[in-house]
Amino acid sequence: MASTDRIKIALVGNPNSGKTTLFNLLTGLNQKTGNFPGVTVDKKSGFSKLPDGTTAEIIDLPGTYSIYPKTLDEQIVQDILLDPEHSQYPDKVIVVTDASNLKRNLLLFTQIRDLGIPLVLVLNMIDVAQLKKLNIDLRGLSIDLGVKIIPTNSHSGDGIAALKEALTQPLVKSKRPFYDIYDLAPKTIDAIKTEFDLTENYRAYQYAQQSVRLNFLNDKEKERIAKIKDENGFYDVPTQSQETLGRYQFISDIVDRNVKNSRDPLKKSVSQKIDRVVTHPVFGYLIFFTVLMLIFQAIFAWAEGPMNLIEGSIAEFSGWVKGILPEGILSDLLTDGVLAGLAGVLVFIPQIAILFAFIALLEESGYMSRAVFLMDKLMRKVGLNGKSVVPLISGMACAIPAIMATRNIESWKDRLITIFVTPFMSCSARLPVYAILIGLVVPEQQVLGIFNLQGLVLQALYLLGFLAAIGSAYVMKLILKAGQKSYFIMELPGYKIPSWKNIGLTIYDKSKTFVLEAGKIIIAISIVLWVLASYGFNDNFRNAEENVRQQVGENASQEEYEVALSSYKLEHSVAGSFGKIIEPAIRPLGYDWKIGIALITSFAAREVFVGTMSTIYSIGASDDDEVTIRERLREEKNPETGGPMYTPAVAFSLMVFYAFAMQCMSTLAIVYRETKGWKWPIIQTVYMTAVAYISAFITYNIFS
Amino acid sequence: MRSLAELKKNERGIINGFKDDSLSVKLIEMGCLPGTEVSVDLIAPFGDPIAIGVSGYCLSLRKDEAACIMIED
Numbered sequence A: 001m002a003s004t005d006r007i008k009i010a011l012v013g014n015p016n017s018g019k020t021t022l023f024n025l026l027t028g029l030n031q032k033t034g035n036f037p038g039v040t041v042d043k044k045s046g047f048s049k050l051p052d053g054t055t056a057e058i059i060d061l062p063g064t065y066s067i068y069p070k071t072l073d074e075q076i077v078q079d080i081l082l083d084p085e086h087s088q089y090p091d092k093v094i095v096v097t098d099a100s101n102l103k104r105n106l107l108l109f110t111q112i113r114d115l116g117i118p119l120v121l122v123l124n125m126i127d128v129a130q131l132k133k134l135n136i137d138l139r140g141l142s143i144d145l146g147v148k149i150i151p152t153n154s155h156s157g158d159g160i161a162a163l164k165e166a167l168t169q170p171l172v173k174s175k176r177p178f179y180d181i182y183d184l185a186p187k188t189i190d191a192i193k194t195e196f197d198l199t200e201n202y203r204a205y206q207y208a209q210q211s212v213r214l215n216f217l218n219d220k221e222k223e224r225i226a227k228i229k230d231e232n233g234f235y236d237v238p239t240q241s242q243e244t245l246g247r248y249q250f251i252s253d254i255v256d257r258n259v260k261n262s263r264d265p266l267k268k269s270v271s272q273k274i275d276r277v278v279t280h281p282v283f284g285y286l287i288f289f290t291v292l293m294l295i296f297q298a299i300f301a302w303a304e305g306p307m308n309l310i311e312g313s314i315a316e317f318s319g320w321v322k323g324i325l326p327e328g329i330l331s332d333l334l335t336d337g338v339l340a341g342l343a344g345v346l347v348f349i350p351q352i353a354i355l356f357a358f359i360a361l362l363e364e365s366g367y368m369s370r371a372v373f374l375m376d377k378l379m380r381k382v383g384l385n386g387k388s389v390v391p392l393i394s395g396m397a398c399a400i401p402a403i404m405a406t407r408n409i410e411s412w413k414d415r416l417i418t419i420f421v422t423p424f425m426s427c428s429a430r431l432p433v434y435a436i437l438i439g440l441v442v443p444e445q446q447v448l449g450i451f452n453l454q455g456l457v458l459q460a461l462y463l464l465g466f467l468a469a470i471g472s473a474y475v476m477k478l479i480l481k482a483g484q485k486s487y488f489i490m491e492l493p494g495y496k497i498p499s500w501k502n503i504g505l506t507i508y509d510k511s512k513t514f515v516l517e518a519g520k521i522i523i524a525i526s527i528v529l530w531v532l533a534s535y536g537f538n539d540n541f542r543n544a545e546e547n548v549r550q551q552v553g554e555n556a557s558q559e560e561y562e563v564a565l566s567s568y569k570l571e572h573s574v575a576g577s578f579g580k581i582i583e584p585a586i587r588p589l590g591y592d593w594k595i596g597i598a599l600i601t602s603f604a605a606r607e608v609f610v611g612t613m614s615t616i617y618s619i620g621a622s623d624d625d626e627v628t629i630r631e632r633l634r635e636e637k638n639p640e641t642g643g644p645m646y647t648p649a650v651a652f653s654l655m656v657f658y659a660f661a662m663q664c665m666s667t668l669a670i671v672y673r674e675t676k677g678w679k680w681p682i683i684q685t686v687y688m689t690a691v692a693y694i695s696a697f698i699t700y701n702i703f704s
Numbered sequence B: 001m002r003s004l005a006e007l008k009k010n011e012r013g014i015i016n017g018f019k020d021d022s023l024s025v026k027l028i029e030m031g032c033l034p035g036t037e038v039s040v041d042l043i044a045p046f047g048d049p050i051a052i053g054v055s056g057y058c059l060s061l062r063k064d065e066a067a068c069i070m071i072e073d
Helices: A019-027 A072-081 A099-113 A126-131 A138-145 A160-168 A186-196 A201-213 A219-232 A236-258 A270-278 A283-301 A304-324 A329-346 A349-365 A367-380 A386-394 A399-408 A412-424 A430-441 A453-479 A500-534 A544-552 A558-572 A574-581 A583-589 A593-601 A608-616 A626-635 A648-660 A665-675 A679-703 B021-029
Strands: A007-013 A031-035 A042-049 A055-060 A092-098 A119-124 A134-136 A148-151 A259-261 B012-018 B037-043 B050-054 B057-061 B069-071
Touching: A007 A019, A007 A072, A007 A099, A019 A031, A019 A042, A019 A055, A019 A092, A019 A119, A019 A160, A019 A500, A031 A500, A072 A201, A092 A099, A092 A160, A099 A119, A099 A126, A099 A134, A099 A138, A099 A236, A119 A126, A119 A138, A119 A160, A126 A134, A138 A148, A138 A236, A148 A160, A186 A201, A186 A219, A201 A219, A201 A236, A236 A259, A236 B021, A270 A283, A270 A367, A270 B037, A270 B057, A283 A349, A283 A367, A283 A386, A304 A329, A304 A349, A329 A500, A329 A665, A349 A367, A349 A386, A349 A399, A349 A500, A367 A386, A386 A399, A386 A412, A399 A412, A399 A500, A399 A665, A412 A453, A412 A665, A412 A679, A430 A453, A430 A608, A430 A626, A430 A648, A453 A648, A453 A679, A500 A574, A500 A593, A500 A665, A544 A558, A558 A574, A558 A608, A574 A583, A574 A593, A583 A593, A583 A679, A593 A608, A608 A626, A648 A679, A665 A679, B012 B021, B037 B057
Parallel strands: A007 A055, A007 A092, A092 A119, A119 A148
Antiparallel strands: A031 A042, A042 A055, A134 A259, B012 B037, B012 B069, B037 B050, B050 B057
16 A cells, blocks of 8 residues: 555654554554654654554654643644644544543644644543542533544553444544634734744744744744734743633533542542552662562572573574585685674574563553652752663663663653763673682682682772762763753652553564664674674785694694684784784783783673683683683783783783673664764763773772 | 742742742743742752742752742741
């Protein structure tokens, strides 16, 4: 079907009105996440089959309380609805409202109604309204508001069929506006209507109110509007207050007439009773930290099995590919480049799925906004926001899902700071690196009788990451200018039983986005790193086989020869040459070119450090475990001093370096995806590397 | 005249007006209309933010934001 005969339907509504649940019910799995043209806002759209056989494209616009945007996400709503030339301009609008909280929800409805777009009003969560003992006269409300009304219960799916049916019928555009704006600014409205050839007063009025923000107007047009406003004495803020108050006056009358509340107003609701407990100074934090521990443990523990399964299957598949393809570049590229990269992408899915299952659960149930309420004061002190808590803590398992979870922070500045500092939190990929190095230089002994010294060092490294995150956030708070004034005016929605379908769709959507968008970059970097580590352009590399044969002697077994060969090849590859080139730069940290190679290859992911070290030190694949590597590292001599290479100074310097450096291409890729550009991932990498370098330098000098 | 930030927990009051123009627009949109009754339902453990009952639902806001809402005597 050509896209021209598909009607476009936009879903508009307040946050917490159940809009997304409704969207999921209308489209099912038939949805995609993309971008709105020209802006950095995610666009969720999908297709819905209507009873008359046609297919409608449903666009889920970001939730907003009014047509006056407060965040960049909300801005897209007026960008689309005020610009009939916009590629996403809808043929019809579904305004979704929370039936149990009609007064506030109807404000947005009346504004959109006055733009003259055909619309239908959905009273969602009608079951909650009944529970609250609200009797709504749907017929009276429909007449008073001048719109077709469909009551729905997005939990049971009641009313969805009626809504689809309503969408097939021609929806009448109301002739008279709900609230006539004209008297507030007659001259300005008339002048803009003539200038831009508009029919609705409210559209003209919106041009006056929002001209600076409307992206579809050019500078000349904006100037013209500014001049008209100037000539007629139009002031944005007071007129806007007057408009909103005027609308509410009408809405209040209508709601009071058609909605009867038969509940005892003094009786506490269930939500209020739960709130007493979850925001309690003691129980509140106890519950919150229990929830966090549960999430953290789940990401750590439950993800391990599926992750091993994914890695194992790909390794097996890779072995199979190696078996059927002739030895050579193609086989190596496919297995060590592409498949290794693919494994690096897919392996994160279990962690992403688990984290988002929890986040969706917390959001759906209504608990999330209480956690934000509890933590806001503490987090604000360091330039973060109550909503930064979950991403930061999840970052201790893995920064990838954590950064994706910053989505619900509305303030761009707060969100950016959270994204920026989250990779400092010690993630699980740092653990193998820490484990080898701690085992190497920290003796296994008891401190004060109860503490294990090795454990204490590990804890100190985690603390170091946390302090770096908090400290950096504080610095960024001072440097970054706030683009818009940030509000913390947030609804605490009533508690709800989560919808499993929504949770499932969130997991599916987040995993898909990660694989498709960050995956491309991860595979590309993986291929580049493979090329660097497997090719060389010097004679040594070209004659590797002969040279190694000579080195190991005739009596060496085939395995010894191959282990020595791969070590030799890595040393003389491009990555090896880079390792030697950067040696002067990392010498002050106590590193040699061998560590240099590991630093370069482990940019793919921190744990690659272990594998690279074992290749460089010619440890056969079968002995690739921590103990063997540790033993080999212990024997390594420093050519200058004659003493051991891996002194405590070098090991601590390395640990600190890995605690702070970016060293993770997947994080880089996800920051690119979440900030929609290379600016922030590059600044972040430079900053983290600088912090790592300086700290490692100081550490090395303290211990040596 | 007192501001909303000065009300104690469970105390009620009628909104009289706003101190800050640009903030008032947002607050009015959220249903904090002059003449409407508000009640302080929750106060976060460190005294900030607070949650108020207004226009039939629960709204949380920071103390400095609440200080912009004036309450009738």
